[in-house]
Amino acid sequence: MKKNTTSNRSDVAGLIFAITDYLNREYVFPDIAKEISKHLKTELLNGTYSLAKTDSEFAKTVTDHMRSVNGDKHLLVSSIPPGRLDPDVDIDAERLERMREHNFGFEQVRILDSNVGYLELIAFIDTKIEGAGIAATKAMETLSDTSCLIIDLRSNGGGSPTMIQLVTTYLFEGDPIHLNSFYFRKTDNHKQFWTLPYVPGKRMPSVPVYVLTSEMTFSGAEEFCYNLKALKRATIVGEKTGGGANPGDFHPLNRGLEIFVPHGRAINPITKTNWEGVGVEPDIHCDSQDALKVALEHHSLAADLGTLPFETRSFPVERS
Secondary structure, eight states, rough: OOOOTTTTTGGGHHHHHHHHHHHHHOOOOOOHHHHHHHHHHHHHHHHTTTOOBBBBHHHHHHHEEEHHHOOOOEEEEEEOTTTTTTTTTHHHHHHHHHHHTTGGGEEEEEEEGEEEEEEESSSSSTSSSSSSSHHHHHHHHHTOSSSSSEOOOOOOOOHHHHHHHHHHHHOOSSSEEEEEEEEEEETTTTEEOOOOOSSSOOOTTOOEEEEEEEETTTHHHHHHHHHHTTTTTOOOSSSOOOOOOEEEEEOOOOOEEEEEEEEEEEEOOOTSSOOOTOOOOEEEOOOOOGGHHHHHHHOEEESOOOGGHHHHHHOOOOOO
């Protein structure tokens, strides 16, 4: 990470004005964008940002200031990941290989004792990415004949609504069900997501579903929880989630930094609102590290859980 020096402090003002420009053009809440911009420019005039000794310290300070206005945890200034600015690095290929290494987010797909399905999802990868949809189909096929399904999102920081849509479809049958909508400021329109009319393999409309959460469960992972809770299709077990419901994009800044600006907001068709700033409240509150045990106990499937059942009986899904 670069250190601030006398020579590069001169572009601090340029960074702040670039940030406020993105906010005023892109942020889903225009009035809030103006308020955040005013706050950042006041801190700039006060010399706050010139006190930052490193670019990472500058980024954290600006992020804290942006979030202090309305608590939007999606607002972020951070370093651009290594390689993204290198023309000789194929970021798409590198990113795809990382996804393959983690089975496109389907980190664990197992059958526990008493025929309980266990799915650890660490990300919701866009189904348009080659291999992602196949990984989802294989996972759900492995779990299709279980008597109960536990979906672990305790380490899931979000992802694409298309994968949320695909996985959720396996939990319902009949006519398509409206899951969620997004309003986008730039186009001033809404995009709806419904369960799909067709998915490969067997659906699980009557299998009891538990979703495990932690305070790290965020963004798209929260949407998955929120959708199922609103539809009364799952029991949420664990901790209240992070509270980020506004989708957006990264934009480049100078000095190897970038800003994430939310340009949309989620609107649930049942509640007419979302989980922004409040998170998703579990149906059963417990420490996140105990969530699997609590879910199993709630389903009356384990009397003594000294060790996790899947340690002795598991069937990992074949990787794509």
